[in-house]
Amino acid sequence: MKLKICGMKYQENMAQVANLKPDYLGFIFYEKSARNFDTTIPKLPKSIKKTGVFVNEPIDSVIDKVNTHKLQAVQLHGKETPEYCKSLQILNIEIIKVFSIKNEFNFEILKPYETVCNYFLFDTKGKLPGGNGYTFDWNVLNNYPSTKPFFLSGGIGLEQVQDIKKFKQSKASKYCYALDVNSKFEIKPGLKDISLLKDFINKLSNNIMNYNVDDKGYYGEFGGAFIPEMLYPNVEELRQNYIKIMAEPDFKKEFDKLLKDYVGRPSPLYFAKRLSEKYNTKVYLKREDLNHTGAHKINNTIGQILMAKRLGKHRIIAETGAGQHGVATATVCALMGLECIVYMGEIDIARQAPNVARMKMLGAKVVPALSGSKTLKDATNEAIRDWINNPVNTHYIIGSAIGPHPYPDMVTRFQAVISEEIKWQLKEQEGRENPDYVVACIGGGSNAAGTYYHYLHEEDVKIIAVEAAGLGVDSGESAATSVLGKEGIIHGCKTLLMQSKDGQITEPYSISAGLDYPGVGPMHAHLCKTGRAEFMAVTDNDAMNAGLDLCKLEGIIPAIESSHALAIFEQKTFKPDDVVVVSLSGRGDKDLNNYIEYFKI
Numbered sequence: 001m002k003l004k005i006c007g008m009k010y011q012e013n014m015a016q017v018a019n020l021k022p023d024y025l026g027f028i029f030y031e032k033s034a035r036n037f038d039t040t041i042p043k044l045p046k047s048i049k050k051t052g053v054f055v056n057e058p059i060d061s062v063i064d065k066v067n068t069h070k071l072q073a074v075q076l077h078g079k080e081t082p083e084y085c086k087s088l089q090i091l092n093i094e095i096i097k098v099f100s101i102k103n104e105f106n107f108e109i110l111k112p113y114e115t116v117c118n119y120f121l122f123d124t125k126g127k128l129p130g131g132n133g134y135t136f137d138w139n140v141l142n143n144y145p146s147t148k149p150f151f152l153s154g155g156i157g158l159e160q161v162q163d164i165k166k167f168k169q170s171k172a173s174k175y176c177y178a179l180d181v182n183s184k185f186e187i188k189p190g191l192k193d194i195s196l197l198k199d200f201i202n203k204l205s206n207n208i209m210n211y212n213v214d215d216k217g218y219y220g221e222f223g224g225a226f227i228p229e230m231l232y233p234n235v236e237e238l239r240q241n242y243i244k245i246m247a248e249p250d251f252k253k254e255f256d257k258l259l260k261d262y263v264g265r266p267s268p269l270y271f272a273k274r275l276s277e278k279y280n281t282k283v284y285l286k287r288e289d290l291n292h293t294g295a296h297k298i299n300n301t302i303g304q305i306l307m308a309k310r311l312g313k314h315r316i317i318a319e320t321g322a323g324q325h326g327v328a329t330a331t332v333c334a335l336m337g338l339e340c341i342v343y344m345g346e347i348d349i350a351r352q353a354p355n356v357a358r359m360k361m362l363g364a365k366v367v368p369a370l371s372g373s374k375t376l377k378d379a380t381n382e383a384i385r386d387w388i389n390n391p392v393n394t395h396y397i398i399g400s401a402i403g404p405h406p407y408p409d410m411v412t413r414f415q416a417v418i419s420e421e422i423k424w425q426l427k428e429q430e431g432r433e434n435p436d437y438v439v440a441c442i443g444g445g446s447n448a449a450g451t452y453y454h455y456l457h458e459e460d461v462k463i464i465a466v467e468a469a470g471l472g473v474d475s476g477e478s479a480a481t482s483v484l485g486k487e488g489i490i491h492g493c494k495t496l497l498m499q500s501k502d503g504q505i506t507e508p509y510s511i512s513a514g515l516d517y518p519g520v521g522p523m524h525a526h527l528c529k530t531g532r533a534e535f536m537a538v539t540d541n542d543a544m545n546a547g548l549d550l551c552k553l554e555g556i557i558p559a560i561e562s563s564h565a566l567a568i569f570e571q572k573t574f575k576p577d578d579v580v581v582v583s584l585s586g587r588g589d590k591d592l593n594n595y596i597e598y599f600k601i
């Protein structure tokens, strides 16, 4: 369920409320209201829809406010007629028509509005046209005859959380799209109480199905921080500060600027015409391969290097599998002039020689991990060992949505720029923000976490996670964690983990160095367990063929990791008008030798 916070008035307060990431922020353009909005709206994250609230305002004036403040929605609280709403449709923004309810409601009134607005909003009838601060009897909505999604509003506060939970289970809630809150969260009219709002959001997400991390670092039963005592101060320092630092305007400004000017964001959302024709559906590719350094990994390393600097750390360590995260880390260390040590499995060093050379050219020291399978998990072990020995000056940049809390959440938030962009890019191209499917490959799961993030609670968007089946799920040479994994602990978090009967970690295998991890990030374990995401497994052979296919059909050489995501079109049939967004997480230059050897090119 989405959240709208209404009645914003004060600039600094708006920025603080925006950090809570509501879906809508409301600005009341009604002079008789104590919350009347008479200033400018600061820059807000694109995911938040700026909503103008009006009461019987002349149409010209509404249009003027929409243009001046770049509003994405209008909420109409007066006696606006269906014709009035219709004339606003040319603005191509969301129209929310409000209806006030006391003890009963004649639903016939809604009929003429069905085609001229996007949402209904049910508020409490009171002395004022809105913001009265008390609830109505939600049972009235049991007779809701429409399929139009609606906002539930009127006096919603902290004490309503249990009622909301009950309401969510009722028939009436089937079309409830969002909650709208206002006066119950105010210090004075228009000034919102941030800690109260935070409390509300936390309570809501703990009571209603939640796919984000909770305040203890868990996604359902997965996650947490299982760390040796020596690491506790480092992890705790990060846990206490990461949200606060990420919310600082200076941090956001620097992060956004580097993503734009250095990484080259936004990455295109490309409609793959010939691929779409082949599979008779609409395929869009999110081109993370076009980022500086050739993959999504840099979104996270830029974020974490800025975080490390804010925490006063000047020595950076990282682990890498395919080499992409190592290159991305070495790159940002060069950019910031910081010492960089990258741990990499000996086998991966051999498989990914060009990336090893890149890291060295960028000034990083590449240290081989010689234990176990000599791949990603062993490199991670070495990095953790280093961090334990150098607790004060070192920041460990984990490259995936794994590790002890807060890493999975922090990495996910840095990668969430992917789905934030998909939303507005798809709106531009398809006229809607939500695709029917989002698809991404999963090793640890950072490109997937970023691709899903803004869709996790959008029930109409289906999530597909693609794992590496290697030589076949049951071949003994696989990395299909969701099928083969059981609950276990790896690298500081509880997750689904491939392990023997006595709990020894099983060596994973995939042709793709970025996917042969024996676990998945805890968020993905939760998505799997709750059924929110469909997990599919793709063999080496199917992935390689899908990769080659993309070269021939679209002129794009994908990383072998991304080829796994592309291979699902051979396994699953989509409808012709389905919009399927696939994360093209990286480019295939680093994999050329593997492609050459595999296809004897």
Ligand SMILES: O=C(O)c1ccccc1NCC(=O)[C@H](O)[C@H](O)COP(=O)(O)O
Binding pocket: 006, 007, 026, 028, 030, 033, 034, 035, 053, 054, 055, 077, 123, 128, 129, 130, 131, 132, 133, 134, 153, 154, 155, 156, 180, 181, 182, 183, 184
């Ligand atoms: O809040 C106002 O002052 C207001 C004035 C005129 C029209 C609408 C107004 N508020 C709209 C809202 O804040 C909400 O949509 C709704 O009325 C719920 O408010 P509350 O009962 O305070 O939670």
